[in-house]
Amino acid sequence: MSIALERDVRPVHRYFAGQKTRFVQEWREILQSGHLLYNLVHRDLTVRYKRSVLGAAWTLLHPLLLTGILVLVFSHIFRFDIEHYEVYLLAGLLPWTFFAQTTVSSMAATAWNGPLMKRVRVPKSIFTLSTAISGVINLVISYVPLVLIMLLRGVPFRPAMLFLPVSIAILAVFTFGLSLALSTVSIYFVDVREMFAVALTAVMYLTPIIWPLKIVPPKFQVVVRANPMYYLIEMVRIPIHAGILPSGTLLSVGIALALTALLVGWLAFRRMSAGFYPHL
């Protein structure tokens, strides 16, 4: 009798036909899978270099070497009239690399972990989230070589740089939202991965990263300003290279883009994630 009166503390799960993934539910499951999230990020950051001799030093070496090559090409062969070109370049290239790597790897991570999703119940957006988190960590680490270059070239450090975490957060939310949409859709249509990789290269050259905005004649600048990546990259670059805070326009466009990407990503995920199973 006493057994029957005891409160049932067993966790209850209910799955029924037509069940929609709810935002609160998904985040609760992600929080409950905190250990898994930690392990996924931890694995991302360590496994990547496990078999290489230089190990994690590659996180620092990669941007340095890339900048070396680009500086060689663009300040000696094609000349841009811009002060501290190497700082301008790296300050824009780092957030771009974060954006490009995170979007591409989140599609790969979601597809790669398909076998896992077939065998254990995990919140399916966790792979996109963990990729974005390890991307942010890599981005922060990769600022170390930039600081070194600034010290070497005598570029002043301005208080505006303290705004950087806010800029990075906005870029990260945008990247996460877009990655969620891309990784969801690419489970159904693998072609999206190839199409996006090509688009990424095109957008990189259309965004003022290796070239300055001022080389574009004023009447064509509207084309550059139609590109969302212009705002997101400029927002992260300007506190470092120009030493000033991003303008109100830059910030509000950036925030609007981030929220739109998050909404689109979530809606795509909500609509399509329940049907993943036969496609994994």
Added chain:
Amino acid sequence: MSSVICRDISVSYPAQKAPSLKEWALRRNTGLKPFRALDGVSLSLEPGEAFGIIGGNGAGKSTLLRVIAGIIPPSEGEVITRGVLAPIIELGTGFDGELSGRENILFNGSLLGRSRAFMRRCEEEIIDFSGIADFIDAPLRTYSTGMIARLAFAIATTVEAEIVLLDEVLAVGDAAFREKCEERIRRFHETGATIMLVSHDLTSVREVCERAAWIDHGRMITIGDANEVVDAYERGLHALPPPAVVHV
């Protein structure tokens, strides 16, 4: 209160998956019929019960287990589970070849919802049970299939659970290890966990389970006492027309 309740569960898949945009566009209007992996299955399990599921390949046994684990959403019907669930659906899920055996213990534990601290406490027991102490710090890609299976089973069964879903996991390992596995399952049983066992090994279904269900083409054929269901299944197998013998 029952630990597992399935009410009229059906699972249908689209007839063909569309691997590319082009094919998706072309197949859009072909109107192929969806494939029904499960068709109106209902059952209810009480705490402490060991339940077997038998049937031929592609009958829908694994699909049923995955629906209960919350991996496949049902197309019709509803599933309710009460209790901490451990799906042991294919050993070695989420193992990473680059990580060492020890690191994989922590990682795999988190897939089953266990903290790193909890897994650290169980670590020695897991290593001991799997019997691969000498290789535990080597990367998993250097392990043999048998070693991976041992480690996986040790991890999966060390965690405490109230509902254990086992899918064909007794088929791995040598005779001695298998003995240890059955011992573990019995221990789960003794602690009052609900066990659901999918197996082609009819003897172990008779030994471990009290009740069983025979599933064929997604439909439940019989449900009841394990021995009786297995008997019925065996009679059903022999009733099939014998395979044509080709005389040379």
